[in-house]
Amino acid sequence: MMEESHKTLGIFHRAFPVQLPEEPIRFMTAEVNKVADIDRLKYQKWVSKSESSVFTYGGQAFGYGIGMEKFADDGFSETRLVLKDSPQLAEGLIVEGLVDDARSRGRHYFGIYRNRSKMIPDSDFTIRNDFRIKIGYDVRAVHWDFSDEVMFGLIIEPAWTIRRREMPGQPLSGYLGGVENELLQVHGINAADDYIMNFVCTHEEFLLPCGGKARLSDAPVTVFTETID
Numbered sequence: 001m002m003e004e005s006h007k008t009l010g011i012f013h014r015a016f017p018v019q020l021p022e023e024p025i026r027f028m029t030a031e032v033n034k035v036a037d038i039d040r041l042k043y044q045k046w047v048s049k050s051e052s053s054v055f056t057y058g059g060q061a062f063g064y065g066i067g068m069e070k071f072a073d074d075g076f077s078e079t080r081l082v083l084k085d086s087p088q089l090a091e092g093l094i095v096e097g098l099v100d101d102a103r104s105r106g107r108h109y110f111g112i113y114r115n116r117s118k119m120i121p122d123s124d125f126t127i128r129n130d131f132r133i134k135i136g137y138d139v140r141a142v143h144w145d146f147s148d149e150v151m152f153g154l155i156i157e158p159a160w161t162i163r164r165r166e167m168p169g170q171p172l173s174g175y176l177g178g179v180e181n182e183l184l185q186v187h188g189i190n191a192a193d194d195y196i197m198n199f200v201c202t203h204e205e206f207l208l209p210c211g212g213k214a215r216l217s218d219a220p221v222t223v224f225t226e227t228i229d
Helices: 038-047 070-072 089-105 179-186 192-202
Strands: 011-019 024-032 054-056 059-064 077-081 109-113 116-119 126-128 133-144 149-164 173-176 203-205 211-215 221-225
Touching: 011 133, 038 054, 038 059, 054 070, 054 133, 059 070, 070 077, 089 109, 089 116, 089 133, 089 149, 089 203, 116 192, 133 192, 133 221, 149 192, 149 221
Parallel strands: none
Antiparallel strands: 011 149, 011 211, 011 221, 024 059, 024 077, 054 059, 109 116, 116 133, 126 133, 133 149, 149 173, 203 211
């Protein structure tokens, strides 16, 4: 008799659709294994405040942003891409564009990885029982096929950083299952939905780092995603 597998195959989420430019956008591209010191190019935006950067996926490197022509010195060549034809690249650019937009509004961001970021305000915090609690958002870009068309969206959830006031260092961050409502009320927020909609309304339109604008819908849809490690 075969044992029943209890592995979770995926999760239903509420996602807010994102509309991307339909016209081709200029990029610089190269094969990752032919670019020396690829990490230097990938992280220079965050390290040296460069206005151009590189995203890698599937053995390909994509350069974009103001001044991306300099990547020709590293073996890149110019091309034009429609974002929906490269979904993983598009997801990364959506999140990076949101982070840029949040930073321009004074919101601190805590961590960014490909298609996901936690955005935590650096100035707004609450003290409870010697813990310093900050509330923000966890955002993740996703894509799915609908009527033979690739669609994009954002999964948006409340997120926190929590640490003892007398213990400096890296904060504990992420979801705290079962106590979300209590933590929201600590910050004077009655409902997670209202808090999430505030984010959506604040970022209903934002610039993409590769050029062009993204538009965030306030009418969510239900999507099914694979589990995250």
